[in-house]
Amino acid sequence: MSTLAHIFEAEGMATIAFGSIKSQIESTAPPRGLWCDFPLGRPLGVPGDPEFQHRVLATAFDLLQSPEPIFAEYDVTIPDDETEVLACPMPPRHDPDAHPAVDEANGMRPAYERAIAKYGNRVGAGRAVQVDDIANAIEAFVRVAEGTPWKEAGIPGIPSRVSQDIRGYYETAALALSDHAPSAWAGTRWFLDHTEAGKVVMAARQAMADAGENNPIWFYMAPGDR
Amino acid sequence: MADSDIKAMTANLDAVEFDETAFTEPVPLSEAKVAIVTSASLHHPDDEDFSPMDTGYRVLKSEIRDYVMGHWSPNFDATGFALDINTVFPIDRLEELATQGVIGSVADEHLAYAGNQFELSAIRMDSGPAGAKLLKEQGVDIVLLTPV
Numbered sequence: 001m002s003t004l005a006h007i008f009e010a011e012g013m014a015t016i017a018f019g020s021i022k023s024q025i026e027s028t029a030p031p032r033g034l035w036c037d038f039p040l041g042r043p044l045g046v047p048g049d050p051e052f053q054h055r056v057l058a059t060a061f062d063l064l065q066s067p068e069p070i071f072a073e074y075d076v077t078i079p080d081d082e083t084e085v086l087a088c089p090m091p092p093r094h095d096p097d098a099h100p101a102v103d104e105a106n107g108m109r110p111a112y113e114r115a116i117a118k119y120g121n122r123v124g125a126g127r128a129v130q131v132d133d134i135a136n137a138i139e140a141f142v143r144v145a146e147g148t149p150w151k152e153a154g155i156p157g158i159p160s161r162v163s164q165d166i167r168g169y170y171e172t173a174a175l176a177l178s179d180h181a182p183s184a185w186a187g188t189r190w191f192l193d194h195t196e197a198g199k200v201v202m203a204a205r206q207a208m209a210d211a212g213e214n215n216p217i218w219f220y221m222a223p224g225d226r
Numbered sequence: 227m228a229d230s231d232i233k234a235m236t237a238n239l240d241a242v243e244f245d246e247t248a249f250t251e252p253v254p255l256s257e258a259k260v261a262i263v264t265s266a267s268l269h270h271p272d273d274e275d276f277s278p279m280d281t282g283y284r285v286l287k288s289e290i291r292d293y294v295m296g297h298w299s300p301n302f303d304a305t306g307f308a309l310d311i312n313t314v315f316p317i318d319r320l321e322e323l324a325t326q327g328v329i330g331s332v333a334d335e336h337l338a339y340a341g342n343q344f345e346l347s348a349i350r351m352d353s354g355p356a357g358a359k360l361l362k363e364q365g366v367d368i369v370l371l372t373p374v
Contacts, residue, residue, distance in 0.1 A: 001265045001373045003242045003346055004339065004354055008263065008369050011358035014252035017371040021233050027241035030371070031249050039229045041302030043372045044319075047310035053319050060370065061329075064252045080229035115308075122311065123295045123304040127275060158278075164300060171305050184303035189227055223300050225231035 005030035016060045018043045026071065032063040036074040039184030045078055048181055080183070086190035088177035099142050101196035102135045105169070112173040124172035128157030129165040137162050138197050145203035150213065159208070160220035163201045167191050170198070192222060202226070232301045242346055253330075258367040260324075261333035262286075263357070265341030266307070266314050266374040267297035276340045281348035283357045286336040288317060295374075299342045302374045314372055333366050341373055 002025055005017040009031045016032045019025025020040050025033045036056060038045050046052040056074060063070050091107025093100070112131065116124060125131040133156060141163070143153040155162055171187040182190075192198040201221060208218035252258065267276045269284040276284075276296040286293060293315060295307055306313035317336075323329045337357045343349065361369065 001341065001371045003350065004263055004265070004357075005369075005371050006242075006244050006248055007350065007354035008358045008361070008371075009250050010248035011355065011362055012250055013358065013362060013366055013369050014250045014258075015369045015371060018373060020373055021237055023237045024239070024241060027243070029244070029247060031247055039303050039306075040232060041304055041374045042306040042313050043374065044313050044316050047306040047313040050312070050319060050322070053312055053316055054322075057316060057319055057323070057370075061255055064255060064368070069247045069249055082228035082230070119308055120292060121271075121294060123308045126271075126294070127296065160298065160300065164298075167300070168295075168304065172308055175305065175308060181309055182305050184306060185227065185229055187305040188303060192227070220298070220300055223227055223232055224235050225227055 002028035002030040002033060005033070014064060016063055018060065029069070029071070031069045032066065033071045034060050034063060034074060035071070037077040039078060039080050042078070042184055045076075078184075080185055084183050084186045084189070085194060086174050086178055086182045086186040088174050088190070090195075099139065101138050101142065101200045104196045105135050105138055108170060108173040111176040112169060115172045115176040119172075119175065121172070123168045125165045125169045127165050128161040131169065134166060134169050137166060138200055141200050141204040145200055145207050147207065149211070150204070150208050150217070159217060163205075163221040166197055166201060170195055188223065192226065236301070239344075242350070253367045255329055255368070256327055257330040259331045259333055259365050260320055260329050260368045260370065261361050261364070261366040262315055262317065262320070262336040262370050262372060263339070263361075264315055264336075264372045264374075265339050266295060266372065267340045268293040268315060268338040269296050270294070279343065279345075280340045281343065282353050284338045285360070286315070286338055288332055288334050288336065291317065297340065297342065297374060307374070314374055316370070316372070330367070333361065333364055335360070335364060337361065
């Protein structure tokens with residue numbers, strides 16, 4: 001981001017670069033940089049809070065008054081407590097013959113559709129896997145977790161992209177199931193640790209790692225600290 | 227899993243260093259046309275999705291707010307954007323500021339790049355200057371750059 005600031009500034013436009021990782025924005029040193037200690041993915045801070053977002057923007061625009069390059073730190077921090085998990089009801093078991101993760105994913109569909117109707121499909125399925133094929137994608141990861149080589153398991157795309165679509169499907173559905181806006185990472189922790197599909201994705205990832213597959217093939221199926 | 231752990235993973239990546247810092251004297255904010263450039267890999271649904279190491283950019287229109295997240299990295303929270311596009315792409319906030327007269331106007335077109343890049347020469351030499359030229363031709367004066 002800060003690299004682009006240098007390029008755009010050189011073309012005659014004044015820039016203000018937001019940064020979420022302090023050392024990165026300090027080392028790339030854009031002409032005007034504002035480090036906001038907010039969770040990754042939320043550079044303006046708080047979703048659905050226009051006043052908060054306006055305060056951040058006002059601080060950014062204030063940097064234009066500096067007659068020379070400037071780096072500033074926003075005076076409000078939004079910490080990740082590292083433990084909060086999204087709380088929402090889970091669909092009851094419906095098809096006893098289906099894998100629990102597949103049954104769960106199918107049960108999530110009405111909530112997913114409600115969330116799409118309310119917010120639009122911003123992060124949900126559709127990059128590698130269409131929503132109708134989410135259950136099939138989960139079944140493919142079940143096979144990987146049970147020992148099938150990933151190239152023979154029928155994964156409908158690059159594994160990291162497929163897992164991203166499954167995570168997006170669940171996190172989008174959760175927006176319709178939860179009665180509050182989740183804090184950052186609460187939805188991801190919920191998906192990875194508290195859903196059957198998340199457990200399948202993590203088990204498949206581990207199986208691929210144990211099988212000696214190239215790191216990028218499985219590593220990016222989940223956040224890098226997992 | 228923690229935000230601080232993921233930030234720590236990327237904190238020491240080699241950074242691009244510039245010998246000189248370009249600096250453009252801004253026009254008065256109340257007269258400025260403002261655009262957003264994001265590294266969140268946003269695109270319109272009908273536009274080409276970003277590939278894993280895509281160094282290009284996509285044009286984001288102000289009028290059509292059907293932006294989708296095309297980023298390949300799993301290392302950020304996506305629910306903020308899912309709930310409110312302004313968490314990443316503050317287009318509504320800019321329009322409110324334009325209505326209030328705080329900024330002059332909002333550009334009709336904005337840009338998205340893919341932030342998950344390790345090799346930046348193509349962006350520095352090609353797509354970066356091309357994107358800047360596109361905005362400059364629109365009369366953009368000020369650019370806000372947002373990551374994820």
